Amino acid sequence: MRLIGFLVLFLVCSTSTIQAQEQWNLEKCINTAWANSLQIKQTAINGRQTKLNAKQAKWAQWPTVNGSIRHGVNFGRSIDLTSYQFVNNANQSTNLSISINAPLYQGLRIRNSIKQSQIDIEANLKDEQQLKEDLALSVAQAYLGILLAEENAKVLKEQTKVTQAQYEQTLKMIKAGALPENAKYDLEAQLALDEENIVRADNSVILAYLTLKTTMNIDPAKEITIEYTKIDVPESVEILTLDNVYDEAKGNQANLLAAKLREESARYGVRIAKGALVPSISAYSALGTNYSSAARRVNGTDTIQQVLTGDLSGAPFSFNINQEVPSYEPNPFFNQLGQNFSQSIGIQVQIPIFNGLQSRIAIERAELAVELAQLNTKTLEVQLKSNVQRALTDVQAAEKRLKAAKRSLVATRASVENTRKRFDLGVVNAFELTSVQNRLIAVESNVLQAKYDYIFKLKILDYYRGIAIQLD
Secondary structure, three states: HHHHHHHHHHHHHHHHHHOOEEEOOOOHHHHHHHHOOHHHHHHHHHHHHHHHHHHHHHOOOEEEEEEEEEEEEEOOOOOOOOEEEEEEEOOEEEEEEEEEEEEEEEEOHHHHHHHHHHHHHHHHHHHHHHHHHHHHHHHHHHHHHHHHHHHHHHHHHHHHHHHHHHHHHHHHHHHHHOOOOHHHHHHHHHHHHHHHHHHHHHHHHHHHHHHHHHHHHHOOOOOOEOOOOOOOOOOOOOOOOOHHHHHHHHHHHHHHHHHHHHHHHHHHHHHHHHHHHHEEEEEEEEEEEEEEOEEEEEEEEEEEEEEEEEEEOEEEEEEEEEEEEEEEOOOOOHHHHHHHOOOEEEEEEEEOOOOHHHHHHHHHHHHHHHHHHHHHHHHHHHHHHHHHHHHHHHHHHHHHHHHHHHHHHHHHHHHHHHHHHHHHOOOOHHHHHHHHHHHHHHHHHHHHHHHHHHHHHHHHHHHHOOOOOOOO
């Protein structure tokens, strides 16, 4: 039993370790964010509603079939629906009917509604695509934030190793009498500062992971590790102009394409509203029957004897006459249903004449919806052009910043190397050395920030150009 328990515990611990060390690449992060996004789920539900509207529009061109059953009790003077004669007693009546109505021509309103609903479906798909692209960009930003934080932490840890080696070398020189006792204090202070920087860097990594988890909408307590991706910064970037990128963006930005589709949908809305001014034609057919408890049927004959009397030339006479008369009984329910069965078929034309200007007002509202849709499209185009211009400017500025940071890094490394040699010769003290090394840390951090800022700015530009978000 102990052995089995040990094996179970081992398997559980092994599984936990594997899960904790699970590697997440950018593609998996993006797919997870898409699957967990509440906005995307809401848009998907809107899409399902739009599809139901399209389904409803298609079925509107099919005939409608309705059945009716009515049963009631009449008191006092009323009409027997089976004989259409007045009766003056309580009677029960039942009416059964089924009717079919088929639209033949509705001013093209049904056809235009079908086309409009199909356009609305396409527009909703574009909305969902836009949400996915925006979310993918946010995930990529968070992913790059983790890479930046981890690389920055590595730089600080490597610098701590250098400081530690310098501190140990200083202790040896103090022990040998080559340096005074107080020569170690600056390095001890620097080690403490390095440790503090490492704590901050590690915390930045934790916060970067939290940002990514929040963006993916997963449990913040879930242990994940992103896959380290070596990103090569391009030596040169394709020279792009505002007009070129803007033309690309207009052809692939989903929100702009959705706005144009809704503009077209609004135009169909005008056609649908104008259809109310046109006569509509429909065909109808009906089957019906009824029953009345007052109805009677002949069930035979009765003999009635009558006595005729008279006086013929003063001589009275009388004789009996037998007369056959029909006898009646209540007509059964199902018998009446068969006897009273009726059919009808015809065509109905409905001509709109005046309905309180409701149709005219509906047309004006539909035309205003077209104007609003056009303005919305124009607003998005202006905003898109401004965003593209900003993206191009940001890429150019980020590239210049990165180049300047790299030049500064080369110069600072040379300065640090020179200061270390002078420190080994005893020309400069530990304070001067740590000051130069701290400046190197700042410059290296600046280079990392400039690098990932430049990469992200390039991804934003790719986003507007319709290029999938990937880390090469």
